[in-house]
Amino acid sequence: MSGNISERLPQIDLDHSFDLEELLSGVDVDKLLRSLGVLTGLEFALLNEGDDLVAGKVLDGTDKGAPISVDLEPIGSICASTASAEINNAAAVLFMAILKCNYRYKIASEMHLRIVQADYDELQRRHDELKESERKYRELSDSLERRVAEQVDTIENAQRQLYQAEKMASVGQLASGVAHEINTPIGFIQSNMSTAQGYVEKLQNYAALLKSKATYEELSAEWSQQDMDYVVEDFALLVKESLDGSRRVAKIVGDLKGFSRADSIGKEYADLNEVLRKVCSVAKPKMGSGELKLKLQPVPSVLCDAGALGQVFLNLIINAAQAMDGIGCIDIASSSQNSELQVNIKDNGPGIPEDVLPRIFDPFFTTKDVGVGTGLGLTVCNDVVKSHGGKLLVDSVVGSGTTFTIVIPLIKAA
Amino acid sequence: MAELDEKKLKLTVKLVYYGPALSGKTTNLIRLHDVLSPELKGEMMTLETQNDRTLFFDLLPVGFRAPSGLLIKFKLYTVPGQVAHDSTRKAVLSRADGVVFVADSQSTQGVNNAESFNNLAENAQRVGLDFDRLPLVVQFNKRDMPNIVSEEEVEKRWSRTPWKVVYSSALSGMGVGETFNELLRIVYADLNDKYALLSDHGTNEALFLESVMGGLSE
Numbered sequence: 059m060s061g062n063i064s065e066r067l068p069q070i071d072l073d074h075s076f077d078l079e080e081l082l083s084g085v086d087v088d089k090l091l092r093s094l095g096v097l098t099g100l101e102f103a104l105l106n107e108g109d110d111l112v113a114g115k116v117l118d119g120t121d122k123g124a125p126i127s128v129d130l131e132p133i134g135s136i137c138a139s140t141a142s143a144e145i146n147n148a149a150a151v152l153f154m155a156i157l158k159c160n161y162r163y164k165i166a167s168e169m170h171l172r173i174v175q176a177d178y179d180e181l182q183r184r185h186d187e188l189k190e191s192e193r194k195y196r197e198l199s200d201s202l203e204r205r206v207a208e209q210v211d212t213i214e215n216a217q218r219q220l221y222q223a224e225k226m227a228s229v230g231q232l233a234s235g236v237a238h239e240i241n242t243p244i245g246f247i248q249s250n251m252s253t254a255q256g257y258v259e260k261l262q263n264y265a266a267l268l269k270s271k272a273t274y275e276e277l278s279a280e281w282s283q284q285d286m287d288y289v290v291e292d293f294a295l296l297v298k299e300s301l302d303g304s305r306r307v308a309k310i311v312g313d314l315k316g317f318s319r320a321d322s323i324g325k326e327y328a329d330l331n332e333v334l335r336k337v338c339s340v341a342k343p344k345m346g347s348g349e350l351k352l353k354l355q356p357v358p359s360v361l362c363d364a365g366a367l368g369q370v371f372l373n374l375i376i377n378a379a380q381a382m383d384g385i386g387c388i389d390i391a392s393s394s395q396n397s398e399l400q401v402n403i404k405d406n407g408p409g410i411p412e413d414v415l416p417r418i419f420d421p422f423f424t425t426k427d428v429g430v431g432t433g434l435g436l437t438v439c440n441d442v443v444k445s446h447g448g449k450l451l452v453d454s455v456v457g458s459g460t461t462f463t464i465v466i467p468l469i470k471a472a
Numbered sequence: 473m474a475e476l477d478e479k480k481l482k483l484t485v486k487l488v489y490y491g492p493a494l495s496g497k498t499t500n501l502i503r504l505h506d507v508l509s510p511e512l513k514g515e516m517m518t519l520e521t522q523n524d525r526t527l528f529f530d531l532l533p534v535g536f537r538a539p540s541g542l543l544i545k546f547k548l549y550t551v552p553g554q555v556a557h558d559s560t561r562k563a564v565l566s567r568a569d570g571v572v573f574v575a576d577s578q579s580t581q582g583v584n585n586a587e588s589f590n591n592l593a594e595n596a597q598r599v600g601l602d603f604d605r606l607p608l609v610v611q612f613n614k615r616d617m618p619n620i621v622s623e624e625e626v627e628k629r630w631s632r633t634p635w636k637v638v639y640s641s642a643l644s645g646m647g648v649g650e651t652f653n654e655l656l657r658i659v660y661a662d663l664n665d666k667y668a669l670l671s672d673h674g675t676n677e678a679l680f681l682e683s684v685m686g687g688l689s690e
Contacts, residue, residue, distance in 0.1 A: 131545070176563065177559050
């Protein structure tokens, strides 16, 4: 439904001048003239403005009759069969009274029509406006959905990049710790070996003397002079020390290998106690004069991403160490009961202020200095634990310390 | 917009009494019907009233024949003042050649007067009338009432507007003729520009006023 109502309704100007025929519509003019005839015993002719017969009988006379005026203007005349100004006038008055009623009715209905039309047009206009605004809102909502999707994409990308950066940062921390750990044994192995090189030379020289068939006295004098007793004793010590050192390096590399599975996708059964031990040996150099205490109870193997959980443990331990500023003790405990496995990482640091506590898992929220923390560490931890169907809980008392509890459901092997 | 019907030698002029509810528009027309003695005067027609309040409009036709034979017919309308009948006001105002704004002088009616005047300006624009050029006379009615705004106050507010202010008491008839006379004067200037009343129809302002007002013209 559209279009202007004026296309469908007859439109008459409010100031329109009606002619006789128009004003007679709805009036049974023949009946009226017949009644007039009965009353007067005469016949009548009703003429319009152009003197054409509208009703009644054609009369011969030249009498023009009495004018009929409505709204100041003559619109016709009425004439009786017997010329009488008085009767003509009386008939005209009668007709004018009837026509005036009709005139009144017509302009009232015309006005009513106009008002209805104006109101309808107004409603139509508002309807069109509403339709237009509805269309705009629909468009807006469509584009909004698209834009939200785009924004979500952007945010997810940024989050992935930050997550990657966070990972790289912890890899960097790890690397510096590992370098330090390996450097010490490598250092003394190197020094041991260079000393051993000197001992080998001495032994070679002594061997040459032996082969030259020198006498026992000569050999004995040389043995004492070169202090060969000490050389042999110290050599054995050097080799033992170096072997210990290389074993230490091998152990670190082994831990690292287990830890580097952080990138491996997919879950397999792993002993979280083993993961905790490895993480602790990686974290130890970060502890300064702080202590790390492991209180591990035997726990069943659990289907998990051991690398990712290792990251979570490391992250929480490093956070705790940073909070304690290198002084204090971190207790790491594991336990299992019923269908759940729990790991508690408890520090006796300053605790987390109440106003900060509800926000610690929010992305990008950090209390660390700019450039130190990304504000994603705990967010990622939380995500990782959740991806195992578990919970990361925190309990903190300002002044006495913070405990993070990781709860992982045990899923029975099929 | 007055319309010249060349065939019937007729010029129809539409004049509208506008204003807030109960300011005395219908009373103005009733008085005019009583006091005007134009060549042609129709009966006053009242269309639909309810408790003496105009619902549609009142109509008073008057007219005269110019020396050229041109019938100059005036249709005087009132609009319903009540806020609800805005569509009716627009329909009546449409194609008007002149407007009398009937304000209520009582000091409590200031807001109603202002709202109605703004409504007049808005509706004029909506029905395609150039409000700045529309012949308009402002009538402050009910001067016989107690608690009315003083003439000084009215002057202060209206002296900077282009519109002539007339004081009246429609009930007694005071100022009613003067208001109409003022309107006719500016309407004449307008019509003369458009239809050459003086040169083509032998009608100057004095004759124009005399023919409509009868002995009342000033």
